[in-house]
Amino acid sequence: MKRPDGRKPDELRPMEAKVGVIENATGSAMFRIGNTIAIAGVYGPREMHPRRLEDPEKSVIKCYYDMYSFSVPERKRPGPDRRSTELGMVIRNALEPAILVKEFPKSGIDIFVSIIQADAGTRCAAISAASMALADAGIPMKDLVCAVACGNVNDMAVADLSKEEEDVELTTDIPIAYMPRQKKITLLQADGDLSAKRFHEALKLGIQGCEQVYEIQKKALREKYQISGEMIEDKD
Amino acid sequence: MGNLLVNEKQIVIPGEEIATGMDFLPSFGTYRDGESIIASRLGILSVRNRVTKVIALNGVYMPQMDDLIIGVVKDVGFSGWTIDIGSVTYANLPVGEAVRDKVELLKSDISKFYEIGDVIVTKVMNVTKSRIVQLSMRDHGLRKLQGGIIVKVVPQKIPRIIGKQGSMVGMIKEYTKCEISVGQNGFIWVYGPADKMQITKRAIKLIEEKSHISGLTDKVKEFLESESK
Numbered sequence: 001m002k003r004p005d006g007r008k009p010d011e012l013r014p015m016e017a018k019v020g021v022i023e024n025a026t027g028s029a030m031f032r033i034g035n036t037i038a039i040a041g042v043y044g045p046r047e048m049h050p051r052r053l054e055d056p057e058k059s060v061i062k063c064y065y066d067m068y069s070f071s072v073p074e075r076k077r078p079g080p081d082r083r084s085t086e087l088g089m090v091i092r093n094a095l096e097p098a099i100l101v102k103e104f105p106k107s108g109i110d111i112f113v114s115i116i117q118a119d120a121g122t123r124c125a126a127i128s129a130a131s132m133a134l135a136d137a138g139i140p141m142k143d144l145v146c147a148v149a150c151g152n153v154n155d156m157a158v159a160d161l162s163k164e165e166e167d168v169e170l171t172t173d174i175p176i177a178y179m180p181r182q183k184k185i186t187l188l189q190a191d192g193d194l195s196a197k198r199f200h201e202a203l204k205l206g207i208q209g210c211e212q213v214y215e216i217q218k219k220a221l222r223e224k225y226q227i228s229g230e231m232i233e234d235k236d
Numbered sequence: 237m238g239n240l241l242v243n244e245k246q247i248v249i250p251g252e253e254i255a256t257g258m259d260f261l262p263s264f265g266t267y268r269d270g271e272s273i274i275a276s277r278l279g280i281l282s283v284r285n286r287v288t289k290v291i292a293l294n295g296v297y298m299p300q301m302d303d304l305i306i307g308v309v310k311d312v313g314f315s316g317w318t319i320d321i322g323s324v325t326y327a328n329l330p331v332g333e334a335v336r337d338k339v340e341l342l343k344s345d346i347s348k349f350y351e352i353g354d355v356i357v358t359k360v361m362n363v364t365k366s367r368i369v370q371l372s373m374r375d376h377g378l379r380k381l382q383g384g385i386i387v388k389v390v391p392q393k394i395p396r397i398i399g400k401q402g403s404m405v406g407m408i409k410e411y412t413k414c415e416i417s418v419g420q421n422g423f424i425w426v427y428g429p430a431d432k433m434q435i436t437k438r439a440i441k442l443i444e445e446k447s448h449i450s451g452l453t454d455k456v457k458e459f460l461e462s463e464s465k
Contacts, residue, residue, distance in 0.1 A: 026296065182251070
């Protein structure tokens with residue numbers, strides 16, 4: 001059976017990434033996959049507020065996820081809600097294993113992710129954008145984090161579900177965040193029923209998808225500093 | 237025998253493998269994972285005597301001993317000041333390091349020396365193991381700065397703003413006739429007539445934006461000449 005938009009099971013939607021989109025942030029990035037667009041800004045490491053939450057051993061990461069009211073077909077009520085609070089936590093947990101938090105004790109790192117257009121896979125786009133923004137902010141990281149969703153649609157394992165596929169009955173959506181160099185999974189959720197065999201098939205496709213996202217991320221990070229192919233001079 | 241997988245002066249990305257083999261050593265911005273050395277920061281790779289290091293392109297200021305910096309007084313305490321130095325945490329300036337004469341702490345209010353919002357040129361005296369930054373005013377040229385504006389730039393770009401033996405900053409001074417004081421922490425104090433200060437600010441921002449382009453000096457000179465007409 002074919003997918004609604006005619007993609008192959010392992011084919012992702014067209015992706016685009018840009019680094020350095022917010023002037024006032026320490027680091028920022030945009031990530032687009034299909035019609036889903038996420039913008040991430042990273043501020044800090046900076047003084048932790050409120051002070052009682054600071055940790056003398058490591059920096060505290062806070063993540064805010066926000067979906068704009070115009071990002072979905074029917075207007076979303078603006079402001080934080082249950083879903084965005086949960087997703088903020090999910091994104092933070094997916095990114096934290098990659099960040100070397102012990103480098104900046106007593107500090108706080110704030111990550112703000114905004115979804116300006118939503119068409120399934122917003123948390124994955126948010127994670128991909130946020131990890132680029134963290135790298136752009138000069139924060140030490142073990143690895144970049146790439147994320148893509150996979151799942152089971154019409155009894156077939158596929159990568160990067162679109163909204164149309166997500167709405168098919170009995171669909172299972174599995175968002176995956178993955179550190180490609182470390183070969184470690186930092187986020188794995190599953191929403192629905194599927195057999196163990198199908199799950200492993202989907203997981204394989206998801207990890208392959210993450211590798212593709214990684215290539216896009218690397219290219220975008222290099223592009224910011226290597227404008228028109230000119231070499232950077234040694235500053236020493 | 238190890239191999240270098242990335243050429244020197246190339247941009248590396250967190251998680252990228254730089255070298256394999258135990259004869260390479262990790263330094264700033266890199267770490268060892270098994271047999272290989274991996275970058276932990278975005279920056280330019282530098283290899284000196286088999287020690288790998290990543291020169292960061294962005295990030296917050298990391299205080300080092302004897303750095304000459306510019307700070308803004310954030311709070312006046314009982315026996316010292318809290319200074320914003322644009323780093324991860326605020327820094328401390330104790331009274332004993334700021335004032336030469338003996339001060340009776342119980343009897344006097346130390347805000348007569350430095351008030352909240354004052355801008356000072358200061359030196360990093362010490363950075364403790366738990367990353368507490370202590371400042372000192374005991375050196376030549378360390379003082380309070382009156383008036384002017386502060387331009388904040390990415391601290392990694394400070395060497396380009398100063399230029400070789402201060403050539404870049406000297407050129408801006410010559411054209412704008414402004415007083416400029418550059419702190420290692422990315423805070424730049426500019427003092428002069430209001431319109432000239434704005435030109436200086438824009439020139440500094442131009443350097444920050446185009447810092448990695450060759451022939452930067454000529455571009456800045458061009459900008460200053462067109463502005464000073």
